[in-house]
Amino acid sequence: MSCGRMENKVLSYVDGRLKEGERLEMEKHLASCTACELRVNEFRAVSSLLDEMPQIAPSPAFDVRVRARVAAEPVKQSWWAWLAPSPRVAMAGALLALCIAWVGLRPSNYAVNPATEAEINQNMPVLENYDVLTNFEPLTDLPAPVAQDAPQDVPQGDAPQTSPTM
Amino acid sequence: MARSDVQLMLDVKSGDEQSFELLLHRYRSPLVNFLYRMVRNREQAEDLAQEVFLRVYRAREDYVPSAKFTTWLFRIATNLALNNVRDTRHQRMEISLDAPLAPDSEDGDERPIDVADQHPDIEQHLVAQARSRMIRHAIEKLPEKQRAAVLLHKYQELDYNEIAKILECSESALKSLLFRAYEALRVELAPLVAQHAKQ
Numbered sequence: 001m002s003c004g005r006m007e008n009k010v011l012s013y014v015d016g017r018l019k020e021g022e023r024l025e026m027e028k029h030l031a032s033c034t035a036c037e038l039r040v041n042e043f044r045a046v047s048s049l050l051d052e053m054p055q056i057a058p059s060p061a062f063d064v065r066v067r068a069r070v071a072a073e074p075v076k077q078s079w080w081a082w083l084a085p086s087p088r089v090a091m092a093g094a095l096l097a098l099c100i101a102w103v104g105l106r107p108s109n110y111a112v113n114p115a116t117e118a119e120i121n122q123n124m125p126v127l128e129n130y131d132v133l134t135n136f137e138p139l140t141d142l143p144a145p146v147a148q149d150a151p152q153d154v155p156q157g158d159a160p161q162t163s164p165t166m
Numbered sequence: 167m168a169r170s171d172v173q174l175m176l177d178v179k180s181g182d183e184q185s186f187e188l189l190l191h192r193y194r195s196p197l198v199n200f201l202y203r204m205v206r207n208r209e210q211a212e213d214l215a216q217e218v219f220l221r222v223y224r225a226r227e228d229y230v231p232s233a234k235f236t237t238w239l240f241r242i243a244t245n246l247a248l249n250n251v252r253d254t255r256h257q258r259m260e261i262s263l264d265a266p267l268a269p270d271s272e273d274g275d276e277r278p279i280d281v282a283d284q285h286p287d288i289e290q291h292l293v294a295q296a297r298s299r300m301i302r303h304a305i306e307k308l309p310e311k312q313r314a315a316v317l318l319h320k321y322q323e324l325d326y327n328e329i330a331k332i333l334e335c336s337e338s339a340l341k342s343l344l345f346r347a348y349e350a351l352r353v354e355l356a357p358l359v360a361q362h363a364k365q
Contacts, residue, residue: 007341007342007345008338008341008342008345009341010345011341011345011348012326012341013189013345017326028249039352042352043348043352043363045352045355045358046307046348046351046352046355046359047320047357048362049301049350049351049355049358049359050300050301050305050316051197051320052297053203053298053301053305053321054203054298054299056197056198056199056208057195057198058194058195058212060196061215062194062212062215063190063191063194065216066190066194066216066219066220067222069216069219070186070219070220070223071225072342073220073223081278090353106348111224137297139347146234
């Protein structure tokens with residue numbers, strides 16, 4: 001093992017996380033390399049100094065604050081939850097059924113008996129005009145209407161002049 | 167038998183609030199300590215730790231146990247901590263320039279000592295306090311990503327693979343990052359390291 005390769009493994013060695021084969025290889029290298037051996041010892045010292053750092057305890061109010069923030073979270077409800085049986089859905093359904101039944105079963109105020117309907121038709125001015133128009137002879141002599149696609153004879157001089165615009 | 171983190175989280179997902187309490191109890195201290203060492207401010211560390219738990223709770227319905235729970239938890243915590251460090255860098259520089267040389271009162275581990283009590287081991291206590299402050303400052307001087315790597319490796323004892331996932335880098339890049347961090351600590355703590363080697 002070279003000193004360069006050792007760099008990636010030195011911490012694993014210090015932590016005791018190397019596999020057996022790698023550990024033996026490392027120890028073989030350390031036995032012949034004073035610089036690497038010194039580094040390993042210094043890293044061990046650093047690791048043990050880091051162990052001296054005291055822990056702090058969360059304040060007594062920490063849990064209370066977390067619980068309060070969690071409790072303040074809005075309750076999520078999916079669309080499917082709406083379909084689940086609930087008093088709200090049952091009430092809405094019952095109201096809808098009542099409305100449909102009321103509309104379907106109520107007596108109609110707009111039904112007209114046949115005699116009244118004939119009288120109304122007789123008195124309608126539009127129907128009188130209809131009789132006049134259907135029997136009006138001059139209208140039957142009119143030429144057939146010209147199709148819009150047919151070419152029209154327009155005098156050259158009367159054709160509108162167009163000029164290209166910029 | 168204690169339920170695993172993943173099982174607890176799956177129980178939270180199915181609406182068991184008590185399982186969330188167990189996760190809170192299990193991870194509040196590691197999270198607060200990790201965040202405290204990252205952001206160097208106890209109040210901010212607690213706020214961020216609360217935010218981590220809140221995010222875990224919010225994500226409960228979409229939780230899929232594709233990775234270890236701790237990887238997910240510390241990834242949230244690390245991202246929040248790194249954002250906080252970046253956002254407050256300017257503010258911290260101003261504070262450090264104006265700060266008195268006395269130990270910070272907010273540090274739980276560095277409370278001022280009542281000299282008048284004539285405690286017999288007061289000198290020893292002061293030496294230990296200075297030593298502790300030196301170690302803490304050496305950690306604080308590390309670049310953020312190196313600091314996070316050291317804290318996750320040393321204090322949370324996570325696998326390299328897990329830390330690499332949290333820091334979104336390869337395992338080989340993580341080992342190199344940790345090596346550079348330990349090198350920096352070795353230089354920064356040289357007097358203590360030499361003292362330690364003599365013992």
